Amino acid sequence: MIEAQALSKRFGPVQAVRAVSFLARDGRITGLLGPNGAGKSTTLRMLYTVLRPDAGDALIDGISAVRTPLEAAQRLGVLTHGAGIYPNLTARENVLYFGALQGLARAEARARTAELMKLLEMEDIADRRAKGFSQGERVKTSLARCLVHRPRNLILDEPTNGLDVMAVRALRRLLRALRDEGHCVLFSSHVMQEVSALCDEVVVIGGGSVVAAGTPQEVSARTGAPALEDAFVQLIGGGSEA
């Protein structure tokens, strides 16, 4: 379970995130929706312990990411923006490296990595150096990397960036499977279609604040808009395109 409690963050004169609160439950896929520059990434970074908030707290399974970041990080698997992996290592080595740093014993890490290679249909690239990987292959490797230690909670920052249709569908299938297993999945996006197709809950962020939260249907209903996209545009500001 991931809970944001009145998170705030300022960078110089810019108030990037302003008292953002929401709850992402276990066994649910929660989407953080907002335009570019709305504060999604900053919020996520505070949740996954890379940034410290100026105010507020972030709780991962009840553990404070602000006061006890290392403990909170143990319960998280994170796919960051851009999915940075090491080009000189093979996909398998990339995953094993993180497995080792997560504290897994070597045998366990190996077994788990093999399992993930199969699950993510990566067996053909498992022992290839990541240098020539496509974006889809990179995201898969990054995903395997953040799942190696079986974290309860998953945070993904714009995971479908640069992925083709097949890859997006595969990712969707995977996230749904993880949700059904009881994981808490939180991801950020600015692609409506993705969010409405996948999310059980939506948190709309605009200008650094939470503008609306609820199921996609609830959010659309609130604004009286026919589809989530129109609801979104209305909430963020700016007229409807009709």
Added chain:
Amino acid sequence: MRAILIVFAKEFRENLRERRTLFTALLLGPLLGPALFAGLLTLQIHRSAEASDRPLTLAVAHGERAPNLLAYLKEAGVTVSAVDYEAAAARAAVHAHRHERVLAVSADFAKNLSDGTPAPLQLFADSSDVAAAPDTERVRALLGQYSSELGRLRVLARGIDPLLLGPIAVQDIDVSTPATRSVLVLGTLSYLMLLTMLMGGMYLAIDATAGERERGSLEPLLTLPVPRAQLIFGKILATCAYMLLSLTLTVSAFAVLLRFTGLERFGMSINFGPQVALSLIGYCLPLIPLAAALMTIVAAYTRTYREAQSYLGVVLLVPTLPLVFAGALGLRPTLPLMAVPSLSQHFLITSLLRDEPLPAAFIAASVGATLVLGAVLVALAARLYRREALLG
């Protein structure tokens, strides 16, 4: 703590696959440096050997006016060639390198000699011609000897003991040993050693910080339940490992190559057996963590790989600059100077090669000061890595 070793192992192995790092650390520095050095050394020795065996040439204008002088010079082994120049032509000839030097005998040379007044000779030579200078000196010396001999004959003819003309006899006693003589020639050895050692770790330091950030692989690393300090310690340790590898290869290469330089012919020897090689490595060891931390800190501040490369290129000068000054200023080791990192290692290296060991207190000062400064920089690097601005 285990995380430090995990990061170390990964960085070490990963960089073995990186051609640029491998080349600079394991090939360029250690092999090219000593090879270049030994090559230059051999060339220099052969050239000076040739020079001392080469005959002395002298072009003489109006030599018929000073037959005894010419006979004297020829007997001393000078190859005299006759030319027909006046002053301006002689100057032009030397300037155009047609002759290395021209001796012009004046018209009243013989008359002055018999009158007992100074008999003028003009020696045209180019002082900016470094190659010709030693031979010109020898000619000047021979002319001076001729003049002294004539002077002695004159006073003897007047019934005065010629010994009176030499009141003081100076005896030059050369205390240099074969080992010390070779260090005059091996002056840049410590510089090359330290430089190649630094280069060995440079690319890893860049890759582990600026490279990590540029690739976008820094942030995922920071999401792990590993204290940031341990991450940077692992990276610095890997940089140290590469520097040690580079240093060992460089020292070994020097040891092997210097066997083929022929310094023995000139009464020079190089004290470079396996024990010396190990001691050299030992003396440089304290400098390794200091340099690794310094390079890591500078690279961590830069935005991109390229920027890091430029900045580190400058940083490479920092530890090597004291050596340049030491040479130029002719510094000798003193206790306070032994607390200056890199300079003290330079003193340790040269003292070892001269076979003149420094007192234990000096060695302790060098090791202690370098290690302390190294620890400070490593702690600073850990602090920097905890900053939020690290992400850029």
